[in-house]
Amino acid sequence: MTRLRRSFGAPMAALIVLLTGTWVLGLIAAPQVIMIEQSLWKMDRPAGADELSVQIDRLYNRLDMLMLDRAAARTLRTPSATEAKLAQIDAERAALAAEIADLETAERTPVKTWTLSNYAQMGQAHLRIFAKTILASLAVTAIAFAVCYPIAFAIAKLEPPRRAALIMLALVIPYAINELLRVFAWQMILNYGGPLNAALGLVGIGPVPFLESGSGVFVAMVYAYILFMVFPLYNVLETLDTNQIEAARDLGAKTWQIHRRIVLPHARPGIAVGCIMTFMLSAGSYSVPYIMTRGTAAPWFAQLVYNRFFQASDWNVGAAYAVSLLAVCTGFVFLMMRLLKVRLRDIAK
Amino acid sequence: MIPTPSGMDIALSGAAVRFGTFQAVHPTDLTIEAGEFFSILGPSGCGKTTILRLLSGFLDPSEGEVRIGGRPMAGIGPSDRPTALIFQNLALFPLMTVWENVAFGLEMRGWKTARRRARAFELLEIVALDGQGDKLPAEISGGQRQRVAIARALAVEPAVLLLDEPLSALDLKLRQHMRAELKQLQEATGITFVYITHDQGEALTMSDRVAVMNRGRIVQVGSADDVYDRPATAFVATFVGEMNHLPGRIESVAGDRARIATPGGSFLAPNPGGLAPGTEAVLFLRPERLHLLGPGEVAANGIDGHLLRRDMEGAFSTLIVETAAGRLTVQRVNSGAGGLPAGPLRLGFADSAGVILPAGETADDAA
Ligand SMILES: Nc1ncnc2c1ncn2[C@@H]1O[C@H](COP(=O)(O)OP(=O)(O)O)[C@@H](O)[C@H]1O
Ligand SMILES: [Mg+2]
Numbered sequence: 001m002t003r004l005r006r007s008f009g010a011p012m013a014a015l016i017v018l019l020t021g022t023w024v025l026g027l028i029a030a031p032q033v034i035m036i037e038q039s040l041w042k043m044d045r046p047a048g049a050d051e052l053s054v055q056i057d058r059l060y061n062r063l064d065m066l067m068l069d070r071a072a073a074r075t076l077r078t079p080s081a082t083e084a085k086l087a088q089i090d091a092e093r094a095a096l097a098a099e100i101a102d103l104e105t106a107e108r109t110p111v112k113t114w115t116l117s118n119y120a121q122m123g124q125a126h127l128r129i130f131a132k133t134i135l136a137s138l139a140v141t142a143i144a145f146a147v148c149y150p151i152a153f154a155i156a157k158l159e160p161p162r163r164a165a166l167i168m169l170a171l172v173i174p175y176a177i178n179e180l181l182r183v184f185a186w187q188m189i190l191n192y193g194g195p196l197n198a199a200l201g202l203v204g205i206g207p208v209p210f211l212e213s214g215s216g217v218f219v220a221m222v223y224a225y226i227l228f229m230v231f232p233l234y235n236v237l238e239t240l241d242t243n244q245i246e247a248a249r250d251l252g253a254k255t256w257q258i259h260r261r262i263v264l265p266h267a268r269p270g271i272a273v274g275c276i277m278t279f280m281l282s283a284g285s286y287s288v289p290y291i292m293t294r295g296t297a298a299p300w301f302a303q304l305v306y307n308r309f310f311q312a313s314d315w316n317v318g319a320a321y322a323v324s325l326l327a328v329c330t331g332f333v334f335l336m337m338r339l340l341k342v343r344l345r346d347i348a349k
Numbered sequence: 350m351i352p353t354p355s356g357m358d359i360a361l362s363g364a365a366v367r368f369g370t371f372q373a374v375h376p377t378d379l380t381i382e383a384g385e386f387f388s389i390l391g392p393s394g395c396g397k398t399t400i401l402r403l404l405s406g407f408l409d410p411s412e413g414e415v416r417i418g419g420r421p422m423a424g425i426g427p428s429d430r431p432t433a434l435i436f437q438n439l440a441l442f443p444l445m446t447v448w449e450n451v452a453f454g455l456e457m458r459g460w461k462t463a464r465r466r467a468r469a470f471e472l473l474e475i476v477a478l479d480g481q482g483d484k485l486p487a488e489i490s491g492g493q494r495q496r497v498a499i500a501r502a503l504a505v506e507p508a509v510l511l512l513d514e515p516l517s518a519l520d521l522k523l524r525q526h527m528r529a530e531l532k533q534l535q536e537a538t539g540i541t542f543v544y545i546t547h548d549q550g551e552a553l554t555m556s557d558r559v560a561v562m563n564r565g566r567i568v569q570v571g572s573a574d575d576v577y578d579r580p581a582t583a584f585v586a587t588f589v590g591e592m593n594h595l596p597g598r599i600e601s602v603a604g605d606r607a608r609i610a611t612p613g614g615s616f617l618a619p620n621p622g623g624l625a626p627g628t629e630a631v632l633f634l635r636p637e638r639l640h641l642l643g644p645g646e647v648a649a650n651g652i653d654g655h656l657l658r659r660d661m662e663g664a665f666s667t668l669i670v671e672t673a674a675g676r677l678t679v680q681r682v683n684s685g686a687g688g689l690p691a692g693p694l695r696l697g698f699a700d701s702a703g704v705i706l707p708a709g710e711t712a713d714d715a716a
Contacts, residue, residue, distance in 0.1 A: 246436070247440040251454035
């Protein structure tokens with residue numbers, strides 16, 4: 001703080017602190033806190049609601065009886081007697097109606113109860129989808145890594161720098177197109193009538209239900225998020241001194257040994273960043289599974305969360321679902337950092 | 350316990366390297382004896398590293414052949430050659446400890462951890478790094494890193510050690526110290542050293558023989574005395590050590606000497622190239638071969654001049670003398686007699702002192 005003030009002056013320092021604070025509170029803390037808060041309560045019917053309902057029924061019966069009395073009163077002999085009887089019944093009716101209205105409001109007004117039960121709402125089926133989503137995201141991450149590592153290495157270390165920059169640019173260009181459009185393109189490619197099945201048909205392989213089997217989601221997801229793997233890997237591999245690779249080779253290392261002992265250890269921070277980003281994006285992806293399956297295959301977890309919120313209108317359970325996903329993702333981040341022996345500082349670099 | 354494999358000899362025959370259309374190394378014939386300390390000296394960009402990569406196997410010659418220990422090296426990769434390379438930037442592995450660095454080659458050969466650790470610590474002792482084995486390269490000094498690189502290369506018991514300007518990152522004191530150590534190590538191990546440098550001091554002090562290189566060609570191979578005292582070309586004459594140039598024309602030839610006419614007079618000097626009278630040539634003259642002539646003193650060659658400046662450098666002083674043949678540098682041993690008055694003086698030199706060579710590219714042109 002003092003250092004900030006000394007290097008930027010008081011007004012600048014105040015501005016920096018304000019902006020950082022807004023960032024931390026508004027963009028990082030607030031959404032999580034709100035989500036967690038939502039997930040920890042639910043609206044309950046008030047205590048004794050059953051007795052109330054019986055009581056209300058009884059009052060309605062009384063009201064019906066009064067109506068019968070009122071009908072009978074019309075046939076009284078003297079008009080004055082009729083008048084008096086009617087007035088008495090009406091007054092009683094009004095009182096009764098007011099009482100019913102009160103009781104009904106009491107019955108209907110729910111009370112907010114703090115509870116963990118939202119987290120217990122996930123049934124067998126949803127739990128299975130949750131697990132499937134996590135496993136599939138891990139698989140997407142693994143595939144993306146397996147595809148990107150050789151590519152990033154080849155571009156960073158085997159190509160002359162100028163060509164490497166061009167290739168990276170070429171890799172980015174498709175990502176200038178909206179994600180939805182890219183995914184739709186894959187949807188069309190993998191569709192029954194799509195070019196891939198047409199090509200397979202030419203060699204006599206019957207139409208493959210890529211989309212319906214769920215494998216389409218996989219392909220599209222690897223494609224959609226591959227950039228988030230390739231860039232961190234490329235960046236970190238680019239900083240590897242080529243002489244180190246040559247020194248290892250000169251000392252007798254075979255290609256796989258060079259990768260195991262020199263390249264992969266150097267790439268650890270990039271691997272961690274790439275895996276974390278790919279995993280988080282896959283696990284939380286809504287649009288890719290939505291477009292690719294169009295409901296024909298089992299949904300991904302993000303779709304369930306969406307449904308809780310907007311179809312079941314149960315924001316509390318929805319929030320609990322979302323927080324569960326967040327917890328697993330956070331766990332994954334720490335696991336990756338532990339596995340790769342990467343500290344937050346290395347990742348920040 | 351220093352590893353004692355005998356060094357191997359190296360032979361390049363017509364070996365050349367082209368990068369696209371750029372001829373980095375012209376066809377070269379070169380023999381390096383087994384157990385020799387051989388330096389390749391040349392300005393930056395002349396192709397020294399390229400030759401070293403040819404020997405270590407990272408590059409294949411575009412034409413010609415490389416043999417090490419009599420065996421043709423075509424198709425043999427860096428990991429299978431009896432060579433070890435010490436990189437210009439050392440290329441230590443920053444994530445491994447010092448001993449793991451040293452043991453890397455042994456690890457690749459499948460040595461068990463305990464055995465290779467013991468061997469690494471032995472080697473570290475040889476290079477005076479006892480007790481540093483468990484540090485990271487970033488935690489030791491530049492000179493120590495240098496030794497780690499040497500130990501790492503020695504660990505694989507190479508017959509040929511290739512060193513690419515390994516001392517260039519060190520400061521002067523340390524550099525001079527490491528020169529002596531390297532020379533000692535080479536003598537103790539009997540390994541063939543091929544040492545690359547653009548520093549003539551390093552090349553002259555350590556080497557059994559020096560190859561001077563310019564623009565992808567080896568222009569002279571010889572002992573330190575050869576290249577210093579008997580340069581073969583204008584480039585070698587000017588690249589190695591200080592040199593005065595006196596351009597002129599050959600007047601007459603007598604045996605292995607010739608008389609060359611310059612604007613400062615005509616001088617008798619060795620003519621190793623056998624240049625014919627009438628040829629444009631340059632007389633090259635070392636500053637320490639020029640001396641002041643006292644009154645009445647005579648020398649084979651004499652030239653009048655005018656003292657411009659005297660720089661006292663401790664053991665000797667440098668005089669800048671203006672003459673009709675241009676500005677000459679003279680080095681005088683410091684006899685304790687003190688300075689000289691500025692003004693006219695006469696310089697002399699023996700008829701064996703200089704060398705007449707055809708005019709050609711000099712190190713100053715190349716720079
Ligand atoms: N892989 C390469 N591709 C193209 N040119 C190269 C390559 N390696 C070196 N060169 C060029 O070859 C020349 C000699 O390089 P090098 O052997 O590294 O010189 P030095 O004597 O300084 O070690 C330089 O002009 C350099 O630019
Ligand atoms: Mg070099």
